Amino acid sequence: MAKTYTPITRTAITSPTASVTFSSIPQTYTDLVLIVSANGSRASLGGDIRCQLNSDTGANYSYTMIQGLGSSVWNERASSQTYANMANNIGIPGSVDYTPTMMNFMNYSNTTTNKTILTRHSGVVNGNIQARITLWSSTAAISTIYLWNEAGGTNNFNPGTTFTLYGIKAA
Amino acid sequence: MAIRSLKSGTFSRSGMVGNPVIMPGSYESIATASPSGSTSFTFSSIPSTYSHLQIRYMGVSSYPLISSNLGTGTKSHSLYGYGSGSAAYAWDPLAGGMYVAIDGSSGNVSSGIIDIFDYANTSKNKTFMALHGRETNTSDSSIHFASGFWNSTSAITSITITNNVAGSVAFGTGTSFALYGVN
Numbered sequence: 001m002a003k004t005y006t007p008i009t010r011t012a013i014t015s016p017t018a019s020v021t022f023s024s025i026p027q028t029y030t031d032l033v034l035i036v037s038a039n040g041s042r043a044s045l046g047g048d049i050r051c052q053l054n055s056d057t058g059a060n061y062s063y064t065m066i067q068g069l070g071s072s073v074w075n076e077r078a079s080s081q082t083y084a085n086m087a088n089n090i091g092i093p094g095s096v097d098y099t100p101t102m103m104n105f106m107n108y109s110n111t112t113t114n115k116t117i118l119t120r121h122s123g124v125v126n127g128n129i130q131a132r133i134t135l136w137s138s139t140a141a142i143s144t145i146y147l148w149n150e151a152g153g154t155n156n157f158n159p160g161t162t163f164t165l166y167g168i169k170a171a
Numbered sequence: 172m173a174i175r176s177l178k179s180g181t182f183s184r185s186g187m188v189g190n191p192v193i194m195p196g197s198y199e200s201i202a203t204a205s206p207s208g209s210t211s212f213t214f215s216s217i218p219s220t221y222s223h224l225q226i227r228y229m230g231v232s233s234y235p236l237i238s239s240n241l242g243t244g245t246k247s248h249s250l251y252g253y254g255s256g257s258a259a260y261a262w263d264p265l266a267g268g269m270y271v272a273i274d275g276s277s278g279n280v281s282s283g284i285i286d287i288f289d290y291a292n293t294s295k296n297k298t299f300m301a302l303h304g305r306e307t308n309t310s311d312s313s314i315h316f317a318s319g320f321w322n323s324t325s326a327i328t329s330i331t332i333t334n335n336v337a338g339s340v341a342f343g344t345g346t347s348f349a350l351y352g353v354n
Contacts, residue, residue: 001218001352005198030349031227064304064312066252066259073259075252079308106229106282113345116229116282118304133304133314135280168227170349171200 004169005033011163016041016156019148020163025108027141029167032105036163037098039091040149041156045126046090047149049101050083053115053136054144057082065132084134089123090149093158097125108142115142198225201350204332206342211333214350219291219326221352226330229282230346233335236268237285239321240329241297244269247319254312268333269319272303281305290327297321 006029011020025032040047052061059080066075067088078085091097101121108115117134136142147163149155199221206212217224238244247269249262271285283303289295301317321327330350334342 001199001201003197003199004351062306062308062312064252064254064306064314066250066314066316073250074257075254075259075314076257077254077310077312079310104227104282104284106227107347113230114280116280116304116306118282118284118302120302131302131304131314131316133282133306133312135306135308137308168198168351169200170203170227170347170351 002169002171004167006167008165008167013157013161014159016158018156019146020157022145022165023143025143025145026167027109027143028169029109030107030170031168032108032142033166033168034103034105034145034163036101038101038161039093039095039098039158041093041158043093046092046099047155048085049087049090050148050150051086052083052146053142054140055146056138060137061134063132063134065130067128067130069128084117084136086119086132086134087121088130089126089128092125095125098160099123099125105142111139111141113139197354199352201352203350204348205346206348207344207346208341210339210341211331213329213331215329217328217330218352221291221354222289223353224287224290225351225353226285226348227351228346228348230343231272231281231334233340235271236333236335237271237299238268238331238333239327241321241323241325241327244319245322247317249315249317251313251315254310269317271301271317272315280307287327293324293326295324297323297327
């Protein structure tokens, strides 16, 4: 059997950084998995992780999410967004809390279907847990992933934040 | 067991004659299926050499059910939300198999991941958990958790995915499934 789940690249933040870009992503895998351990600079809630693919700034992103917060559970969605909101309430500044997010970019390299991303996230400090399906309405293969902490780059990812990108290849 | 070099980090074959080479932490591709036009398909002769199985898929077009050589299942649970409202729902469906999603796709806008735990262990009943999403850029979208179990300690050697309970709707164009083994 062919071994897979191969590390592609890892970015570790060592000074406050507004954004991270994975470019020239190899097209040789079936799925991508991006694991983020994040702490942000927004005072009360750390910030949100946002994403654009292949530098697409058009209104081509949408999502549906189910979320638990304390004893409440609900779902929410957004259509025709200019970016994909991937995770809410990452670790807050001045803490050693780094929230986990796992993004699965399904069949990212095919050029015949729109792209879906399955994401699990927990803003553990604030007590939320989320599962989300994101649609990028494009048949282009994903070659670049651009991530930033919300508010147009005025918030940062704090040192200790890590992004690890893996490739999974089906037989 | 495999032997790992502390110097190089590489693995080598066990010194015990006949032992298989086992790579700790490995994740391997076992098989794929492209069932477009069919109402079901089966991963058969699954090797028993892994700890867990994972199925990753995209493009289902109805309400997929999972069954195995252990049967259609004993009990399943679902938690899901629709894009048409803020309420979340829970359901315990069981009909000809266990649902891994309660909402299908009209195109290639859905995907999911199914984890099947300790599938070869003959001392435990068999369980799975699944996460599925369908996003259409409209309120006709959904996100879904599912779990279920087979009340059997036998090993799982085959897995069948049926596109819907009636078995009358074919998987859509572009549907693909991939089976992986995890150690």
